[in-house]
Amino acid sequence: GENVEQHPSTLSVQEGDSAVIKCTYSDSASNYFPWYKQELGKRPQLIIDIRSNVGEKKDQRIAVTLNKTAKHFSLHITETQPEDSAVYFCAASRGDYKLSFGAGTTVTVRA
Amino acid sequence: NAGVMQNPRHLVRRRGQEARLRCSPMKGHSHVYWYRQLPEEGLKFMVYLQKENIIDESGMPKERFSAEFPKEGPSILRIQQVVRGDSAAYFCASSPPGHLYGYTFGSGTRLTVV
Numbered sequence: 001g002e003n004v005e006q007h008p009s010t011l012s013v014q015e016g017d018s019a020v021i022k023c024t025y026s027d028s029a030s031n032y033f034p035w036y037k038q039e040l041g042k043r044p045q046l047i048i049d050i051r052s053n054v055g056e057k058k059d060q061r062i063a064v065t066l067n068k069t070a071k072h073f074s075l076h077i078t079e080t081q082p083e084d085s086a087v088y089f090c091a092a093s094r095g096d097y098k099l100s101f102g103a104g105t106t107v108t109v110r111a
Numbered sequence: 112n113a114g115v116m117q118n119p120r121h122l123v124r125r126r127g128q129e130a131r132l133r134c135s136p137m138k139g140h141s142h143v144y145w146y147r148q149l150p151e152e153g154l155k156f157m158v159y160l161q162k163e164n165i166i167d168e169s170g171m172p173k174e175r176f177s178a179e180f181p182k183e184g185p186s187i188l189r190i191q192q193v194v195r196g197d198s199a200a201y202f203c204a205s206s207p208p209g210h211l212y213g214y215t216f217g218s219g220t221r222l223t224v225v
Contacts, residue, residue, distance in 0.1 A: 006153075036216075043202060043216040044154065089153050097144060097206075098167070101153030 002027040004092050006102025014110050019077040021105045023090035026071070030092040033066060033073050034099070038087045047088075048075070051095075080109045113137075115205050115217035116185075123223045124193045132188040132220045136205030143186045144214065145178060148200040157201075160186055193224045 003026040013019045025033075031052035036044035050057045050064045050073065057064050061080075066073040077084055087106050091099040116135040124130050136143050141161055146154040147170075156170040160180035168178065175193075180186040190197055200221045206214035 004153075043218045045216070091153075097142065097159050098156050099146075099154070100156070103153045104151070 002030060002092055002094075002100035004090060004100050004102045006090050006105055008105060009103065010106045010108070012108045012110060013080050015080060015082060017080055019075075019080055019084070019107055019109075021075045021088055021090065021107075022072060023074070023092075023102050024070075024072040025092040025100075027092065027094065027100075028071065029094050030100075031095045032093040033064070034091050034093075035064060035075050036089045036091065036101075038089065038104075040086075044089060077107075080107075082109050082111055085109045115140075115203055115215050117201075117203050117217035117220050119220060120218065121221050121223070123225060125225055126194055127192050130190040130193050130197070130222055132190075132201050132203075132222070133185045134188070134203030134205075134217060135185040136203075137207075137215060140205035140207050142206045142208070142214070143180050144204045144206075145186075145188050146202045146204065146216075148202060148219075150199070154202060157188075190222075193222075195224050198222055198224045 006023045034049035037047045038044045048062050048064050050066050061078045063076045087104045089104050090102045093099050118133050143160045145157040148154045158171050158178045159167040175191045177189045200219045202219045203217045204214040
């Protein structure tokens, strides 16, 4: 099955700086890569996703890049704010119903 | 639209008891998925159901766990004879027919086995 690895496990950044989270996947058939944000005690919420026919996607301060050849994808958050503090999960899917998640990155934005 | 509704939010069970977790999908959604999140880990797929059908239960433990999505009413994840290792957050998600991308998660049920 699919194996998704996520790094780093924790990330502390100064407010206003950028945060980058990287994930690798093992299944070359994976073609859908969502990112979820989970605040403490709450549900995971989809913040951005990318499909394999696209190399980069941006939504305001959030961007995701995908390198299919190397089988890795990254989340970039620019101009970080305190409300960006949360756990972020990457995931991969073959475009069917099953998501394989990374172990998560705890992001702390220091004021 | 109330979103994906899960109850209870918190559930405490003693070892050996049964736990029943309920999930009502978003209106118009006919696909339901259950995921389990162990402390400080990512979510792990458990089971995918449609009304009255289990489509894929490859992530379910072989014993004590079962799931259903009846014609009427919510989807139920049932854990019999709970053990401490079952303590986790259980999330349900749903998606509409023919649309499997970016499904919506419920707020989860946090099961604690004492």
